[in-house]
Amino acid sequence: MSKLNRPTLERLMLYYHSVSTLGEEHPTSISSGQLAQLMDMDATQVRKDFAAVGLRGCPRVGFVTNEIKEKIRDMLGFDRVQKAVVVGAGRLGGALASYKEFRKYGLNIVALFDKDPTKVGLTVGHHVVQPMDRLDTFIRHQNVQLGIITVPADATQQVANALVAAGVKGIWNFSPASPTLPPELAYRHEHLSVGLAALSYRLKEAELAKPQDDPSSTQEQSGMATKTD
Amino acid sequence: MSKLNRPTLERLMLYYHSVSTLGEEHPTSISSGQLAQLMDMDATQVRKDFAAVGLRGCPRVGFVTNEIKEKIRDMLGFDRVQKAVVVGAGRLGGALASYKEFRKYGLNIVALFDKDPTKVGLTVGHHVVQPMDRLDTFIRHQNVQLGIITVPADATQQVANALVAAGVKGIWNFSPASPTLPPELAYRHEHLSVGLAALSYRLKEAELAKPQDDPSSTQEQSGMATKTD
DNA sequence: TAGATTGTTAATCGATTAACAATC
DNA sequence: TAGATTGTTAATCGATTAACAATC
Numbered sequence: 001m002s003k004l005n006r007p008t009l010e011r012l013m014l015y016y017h018s019v020s021t022l023g024e025e026h027p028t029s030i031s032s033g034q035l036a037q038l039m040d041m042d043a044t045q046v047r048k049d050f051a052a053v054g055l056r057g058c059p060r061v062g063f064v065t066n067e068i069k070e071k072i073r074d075m076l077g078f079d080r081v082q083k084a085v086v087v088g089a090g091r092l093g094g095a096l097a098s099y100k101e102f103r104k105y106g107l108n109i110v111a112l113f114d115k116d117p118t119k120v121g122l123t124v125g126h127h128v129v130q131p132m133d134r135l136d137t138f139i140r141h142q143n144v145q146l147g148i149i150t151v152p153a154d155a156t157q158q159v160a161n162a163l164v165a166a167g168v169k170g171i172w173n174f175s176p177a178s179p180t181l182p183p184e185l186a187y188r189h190e191h192l193s194v195g196l197a198a199l200s201y202r203l204k205e206a207e208l209a210k211p212q213d214d215p216s217s218t219q220e221q222s223g224m225a226t227k228t229d
Numbered sequence: 230m231s232k233l234n235r236p237t238l239e240r241l242m243l244y245y246h247s248v249s250t251l252g253e254e255h256p257t258s259i260s261s262g263q264l265a266q267l268m269d270m271d272a273t274q275v276r277k278d279f280a281a282v283g284l285r286g287c288p289r290v291g292f293v294t295n296e297i298k299e300k301i302r303d304m305l306g307f308d309r310v311q312k313a314v315v316v317g318a319g320r321l322g323g324a325l326a327s328y329k330e331f332r333k334y335g336l337n338i339v340a341l342f343d344k345d346p347t348k349v350g351l352t353v354g355h356h357v358v359q360p361m362d363r364l365d366t367f368i369r370h371q372n373v374q375l376g377i378i379t380v381p382a383d384a385t386q387q388v389a390n391a392l393v394a395a396g397v398k399g400i401w402n403f404s405p406a407s408p409t410l411p412p413e414l415a416y417r418h419e420h421l422s423v424g425l426a427a428l429s430y431r432l433k434e435a436e437l438a439k440p441q442d443d444p445s446s447t448q449e450q451s452g453m454a455t456k457t458d
Numbered sequence: 459t460a461g462a463t464t465g466t467t468a469a470t471c472g473a474t475t476a477a478c479a480a481t482c
Numbered sequence: 483t484a485g486a487t488t489g490t491t492a493a494t495c496g497a498t499t500a501a502c503a504a505t506c
Contacts, residue, residue, distance in 0.1 A: 236474095
């Protein structure tokens with residue numbers, strides 16, 4: 001049950017997701033092999049990961065689905081609700097602030113801030129946009145743990161400073177800029193454009209692979225579909 | 230200049246970003262050591278990555294910044310504009326459709342679709358929301374390469390099917406569900422909640438590490454700040 | 459019991475880091 | 483020239499996969 005590394009952590013999340021959306025054919029348990037097949041990965045990997053978080057299976061039976069969910073929920077702290085504020089009431093900020101999925105994982109977004117006076121007072125999602133000068137007091141009084149940044153690049157450092165000064169323990173950054181932060185802070189940078197780059201590269205590869213420029217728009221739904229992830 | 234693996238690809242994107250936002254003190258060139266320090270990574274890694282894409286440096290000088298940018302832009306295909314459509318005109322769909330950053334990387338979002346008749350006709354970002362029954366024709370006529378999915382989980386498979394049938398070559402999925410897809414399709418699933426899980430875990434760790442429950446709200450801006458990423 | 463499935467050790471694979479001669 | 487920095491080979495590290503005895 002030692003410290004989890006990043007790949008393990010990400011896979012745990014995906015197991016949780018897979019097991020949560022399991023059909024009726026797996027009412028109480030699932031084998032590492034079945035789960036692996038479902039997620040297109042190796043069965044040993046599943047067993048390793050489950051062992052790492054202290055999940056025990058039964059020979060000939062597999063792992064109890066409820067135990068899987070419970071254990072991962074516990075390891076990843078989904079039950080301990082984290083309060084968060086979003087800074088930046090643009091489209092992305094609004095999208096995150098009203099994204100219901102996060103609730104399942106213990107993230108409770110309690111407020112939305114913006115420095116633009118024309119946005120302050122507007123209701124975005126279920127939140128009334130608040131001015132930046134309320135940020136510090138709000139975070140302290142409400143004991144907010146996490147700051148989510150969705151402002152443009154040039155305001156990122158300033159917002160990060162304000163969040164850290166107010167005492168957040170973690171920052172989730174959706175801006176393209178990388179602020180300087182104290183090292184002990186939990187930090188995650190969501191680089192949307194990095195994902196795009198990987199896709200672009202694969203699209204380019206695919207295009208170069210077949211340079212026969214066929215102008216017919218014949219639709220050929222070629223073969224086997226596979227479950228993604 | 231062989232096939233690039235995922236870590237390399239992601240790092241290339243980050244080099245590009247770093248070099249693009251370089252200050253005046255690096256007018257024409259930068260050494261692997263300087264760049265590595267800037268990004269908090271190993272200098273050998275930088276040289277390996279640059280070698281992998283065919284970038285040559287000069288002893289005592291380093292790498293020419295314009296060459297770095299040009300080469301990465303070329304490798305990742307930023308200059309070949311990809312047309313994309315967004316399906317799902319919710320907040321996230323709107324945010325992506327109007328995210329200007331993507332332009333830099335060759336992504337041109339040309340339309341926004343939604344099945345909700347009350348959304349059709351509205352202007353979101355610069356796009357008038359179109360009904361789903363126009364999707365297929367639009368993609369074929371405009372030769373759209375990429376479909377971006379921002380619909381709820383239960384509509385994901387259906388939307389993916391429609392995109393594939395219309396002939397997109399890649400799918401960028403922001404929905405929590407994982408659709409079944411033809412294996413040759415370029416595919417990327419952006420799991421926002423996976424990132425959240427990793428953050429939650431680190432926050433939980435940090436909290437467990439110091440169980441002294443100090444009620445004083447003393448602000449101690451402890452020590453060295455470090456550049457993130 | 460027989461056989462499916464676990465838990466775990468060992469083998470492989472790939473990616474990162476160290477070392478250092480080549481070079482400008 | 484001297485010395486900083488490259489390019490690349492070798493060593494290390496860590497993660498994935500294979501193998502298989504233990505077990506229900």
